Amino acid sequence: MANSLKDRLIEQITLDGPLPVDAYMAACLLDPVDGYYTKHVALGAEGDFLTAPLISQMFGEMIGVWVAQTWQALGSPAAFRLVEIGGGNGTLTSDILRVVARVPGLPEAAKVTLVEPSQRLRALQADKVPSATFLPSIDQVPEDLPVILIANELLDCLPARQFVRTETGWFERRIGLQDGALAFGLVPAGEDFAPPFEAAIGDLVEISPAQTRLAENLALLLKQATGAALLIDYGRDQPEPGDTLQALYRHQKHDPLEAPGQHDLTVWADFPSVAAVAARTGAKVSPIVTQRNFLQQLGIDARHAALMQRNPDHAEKLQRQYDRLMAPDQMGTLFKVLGLAFPPAVNLFALEAAAPDL
Numbered sequence: 001m002a003n004s005l006k007d008r009l010i011e012q013i014t015l016d017g018p019l020p021v022d023a024y025m026a027a028c029l030l031d032p033v034d035g036y037y038t039k040h041v042a043l044g045a046e047g048d049f050l051t052a053p054l055i056s057q058m059f060g061e062m063i064g065v066w067v068a069q070t071w072q073a074l075g076s077p078a079a080f081r082l083v084e085i086g087g088g089n090g091t092l093t094s095d096i097l098r099v100v101a102r103v104p105g106l107p108e109a110a111k112v113t114l115v116e117p118s119q120r121l122r123a124l125q126a127d128k129v130p131s132a133t134f135l136p137s138i139d140q141v142p143e144d145l146p147v148i149l150i151a152n153e154l155l156d157c158l159p160a161r162q163f164v165r166t167e168t169g170w171f172e173r174r175i176g177l178q179d180g181a182l183a184f185g186l187v188p189a190g191e192d193f194a195p196p197f198e199a200a201i202g203d204l205v206e207i208s209p210a211q212t213r214l215a216e217n218l219a220l221l222l223k224q225a226t227g228a229a230l231l232i233d234y235g236r237d238q239p240e241p242g243d244t245l246q247a248l249y250r251h252q253k254h255d256p257l258e259a260p261g262q263h264d265l266t267v268w269a270d271f272p273s274v275a276a277v278a279a280r281t282g283a284k285v286s287p288i289v290t291q292r293n294f295l296q297q298l299g300i301d302a303r304h305a306a307l308m309q310r311n312p313d314h315a316e317k318l319q320r321q322y323d324r325l326m327a328p329d330q331m332g333t334l335f336k337v338l339g340l341a342f343p344p345a346v347n348l349f350a351l352e353a354a355a356p357d358l
Contacts, residue, residue: 004034021159052325059092063230067150068100085116089121089128114129116135147226151214152232160211208267245265274338283342285339291337304322
């Protein structure tokens with residue numbers, strides 16, 4: 001019988017020493033045999049977590065409005081790549097396409113590309129978006145056409161390293177062994193570590209090379225191809241300490257070391273670092289705004305009112321969905337939105353443009 005991922009990680013740590021948190025996360029999520037996204041990913045009410053597109057069609061419709069307005073802001077190119085990275089089961093892109101179908105010229109111009117390394121999720125996406133072309137990584141998106149790109153709840157699954165300031169200096173949090181079981185511990189931080197901001201003794205600071213690398217790759221893609229990108233996730237809008245590593249299974253939080261590969265592991269998106277890296281490439285960077293404010297600017301209140309009027313028998317359900325997306329104690333303020341664009345003259349949040357009639 002093959003060893004479990006947990007057994008293999010224990011063996012690796014025994015041979016090579018404690019693992020940085022980002023390496024542990026990467027193994028749990030992406031191991032080619034037993035990784036969460038390889039074998040166990042489960043979306044929806046019966047799965048491990050719900051994303052905004054699965055909560056309500058209103059979310060995807062508003063992102064469709066943004067795509068239409070951004071296409072117009074780019075000069076309505078006759079051909080462009082509509083890209084989603086990490087598109088879950090395909091619901092978001094499907095909802096976007098339903099909205100943009102109402103904009104003359106846009107459906108014919110859109111070349112739908114879904115960036116998805118998980119074969120399990122690709123199968124779900126292909127069922128909902130049969131016109132899509134699939135790529136395994138953002139690096140493989142061609143630069144021959146303008147790009148309009150969406151990444152919803154992608155940054156949070158990109159691993160982070162964790163560092164703790166103690167009275168004797170900075171230490172890195174790693175996963176080692178205690179009595180043969182996985183356990184967190186501290187090792188002295190390497191010389192390459194530079195605190196990103198002033199921290200107090202006892203503070204834990206997260207740094208995600210994977211998130212900033214994605215930001216750089218996105219900005220470079222936009223610089224070469226022209227276009228805009230929209231990043232939506234739960235996370236920080238200012239530099240601050242805090243341990244945000246969590247494991248989710250059936251909508252409940254668990255010990256991140258409990259079941260490697262079987263639970264979804266996430267960390268908060270570090271929007272300030274992502275924005276700073278993208279800006280250094282020359283891309284235009286929007287303010288970091290809350291999901292609540294962003295969706296309101298796009299017209300979700302009017303859409304919600306129209307759906308309530310058309311479907312009075314479902315008013316209670318529609319209100320629950322709206323509140324889940326918008327309420328400050330739910331997703332409304334925890335989730336943030338960041339836009340990137342090149343050329344910088346592009347109005348990222350071109351909300352004065354005519355929105356499609358939903």
